[in-house]
Amino acid sequence: MSELTPVVLCLLPSAAPLGEKVAAALGARLDIRGTDFDEVAPHLTSIFLAGHPVIGIASAGILIRILAPHLGDKRAEPPVLALAEDSSAVVPLLGGHRGANALARRIAELLGTKAAVTTAGDVSLGVALDEPPEGWQLEKPEEAKPVMAALLSGTKGQLSGPEAEWLAPLEAAGAVDRLAADADAPLVLSVPGAAPLIYRRTALALGVGCARGCDPDQLIGLVGKTLAEAGISAGEIAAIHSIDLKSNEAAIHALARNLGVPARFHTATRLEEEASRLANPSDVVFAEVGCHGVAEGAALAAAGPDGALLVEKVKSSDATCAVARIAGGGAEGTPRGQLSVIGIGPGQTEWRTPEATRLIAEADELVGYGFYIDLLGPQARGRMRRDFELGEEEARCRYALEAAGEGRKVALICSGDGGIFAMGALVMELLDRDGDAGGVSDAAKRVALTHAPGISALQAASARAGALLGHDFCAISLSDLLTPRETIVQRLHAAAQGDFVIAFYNPVSRRRRTLLAEAREILLQHRPADTPVLLATSLGRPEERLTLRRLDALEVDEVDMMTIVLIGSAASRRITSGDISAGAEGEWIYTPRGYAKHIDGETQ
Secondary structure, eight states, X not given: OOSXXXXXXXSSGGGHHHHHHHHHHHTOEEEEOOSOHHHHHHHHHHHHHTTOOEEEESOHHHHHHHHGGGOOOTTTSOOEEEEOTTSSEEEEEEOGGGTHHHHHHHHHHHHTOEEOOOOHHHHHHSOOTTOOOTTEEESOGGGHHHHHHHHHTTOOEEEESSOOGGGHHHHHTTOEEEEOOOTTXXXXXXXXXXXXXXXXXXXXXXXXXXXXXXXXXXXXHHHHHHHHHHTOOGGGEEEEEEEGGGTTOHHHHHHHHHHTOOEEEEOHHHHHTTGGGOSSOOHHHHHXXXXXXXXXXXXXXXXXXXXXXXXXXXXXXXXXXXXEEOOSOOXXXXXXXXXXXXXXXXXXXXXXOHHHHHHHHHOSEEEEEHHHHHTTGGGGTTOOEEEEOTTOHHHHHHHHHHHHHTTOEEEEEESBOTTSSSHHHHHHHHHHSOGGGTOOOHHHHTSEEEEEOOOOHHHHHHHHHEETTSSOEEEEEOOTTTSOHHHHHHHHHHHHHTTOEEEEESOOOSSOOSHHHHHHHHHHTTSOTTOEEEEEESTTSTTOXXXXXXXXXXXXXXXXXXXXXXXXXXXXXXXXOOOTTSSBTTEEEEOOOSHHHHXXXXXX
């Protein structure tokens, strides 16, 4: 089953009481829709593509129609269930063998209803061979289908290895013979004519340590050799554990991907609590990181107080590893935190990239200027969020980094593109600063960082009105809060002399009313009075407004804080059109790139 938080999706407010009950029992996120079904499809799709299990309190038909275009690899798709609003049935629609059937039974038991499980193995034999419960792993899931087919056809199988209650239905149905085997041996299910299925308990914790910049192949090779010599299958490893100082170490994450298990991290203080149980304590390691052993300490911390080392520390030139058997509820550790700086475009959902939509759906917490988070609409409802006001830019970036440093997935929401006059650069600046210069904690500096681009306001404005950015252009912020006024004026003169199409960000505020007028006068010294000017307000939102002016007629009072101003070059042109679809006031505007001259030159 997916590790991501399940989402209980109520398509109607009337389903909220049932949704609240189910969400509370599952530790799931509750998401209540309104009556606008146009919002449901993109929102459900984003949750599904992000990998969250979905329990939709809705008709199965609605869920199927919305998700049908997005179905592909059943081994990667999350569980999707339809739950009747009157609790009369819960139906696993997708991912039956990836947790949906088990989830359906759990919900059915909670509500005193019936799980409408339809997968053949579950119905006929009471078990899904390719979906072992937590604590077990099947070595080759793709080989389960022929074994199940053989059992369903009446072929008798053989079962050997440790006791496994979850396979008891096979024995009760007389589908298998139980053979004696060593309790430490793997669980093996075989039928004539098919490859045997090998199940292993994921009861071992792998502790690792390595030098900074360790070659991933060296760590992977060390672990592989160590496991092989100890007679341990990779399928027995539940997770990789290390010290939090290594949470951004590429070799450790490469190893986790290689083994197909999560990587978890512990503080030096927590690892030092295991000092008395270490087989190979080291004062050198203590002097470097604050604990007497990383590989053994991490393995033991994960194994729990009743766990024990199975393989003592083994080392190569730059890496170490150790294995412990889990018993008694060990420390789970913390995953590496993730910060996604997400540009959501000007506002409308259709202009948001699939990557941005996915990262927002995956996030544990949304951070940003409250208005920008509100622009997410359905994707923000019922979510953990931290709102900041205008003027609190550094505080919001700092909070987002520190929250991710605690192991959470954080989405920092920016309008337009996060790297264009937005929070992307400030996040990088905070990471670049030293701690005594106002930087962030070491934990925050180790987070996984993603910048997801968005459609910027200048792109959207140009597209709405035609193609004003068809040739060389630049962007200038007219805000002198962070940039000296003298520098802005210098850039205005340079852009005017260079005859660039110019996008003015932050053109005015309540107190800044003069720089836009000064920019107009500077530009009039270098380009015609009838140069087209586009005022684009609230792009991509219901209140969107496009206004076309001549440069000499540009008035500051027409511009507000929600407006981006685009000034054409001397070559920019207008096309008058009677078409109501024309970009602004019945006209299109564009900047030719010189193709006509190029073609004329070729034909002469």
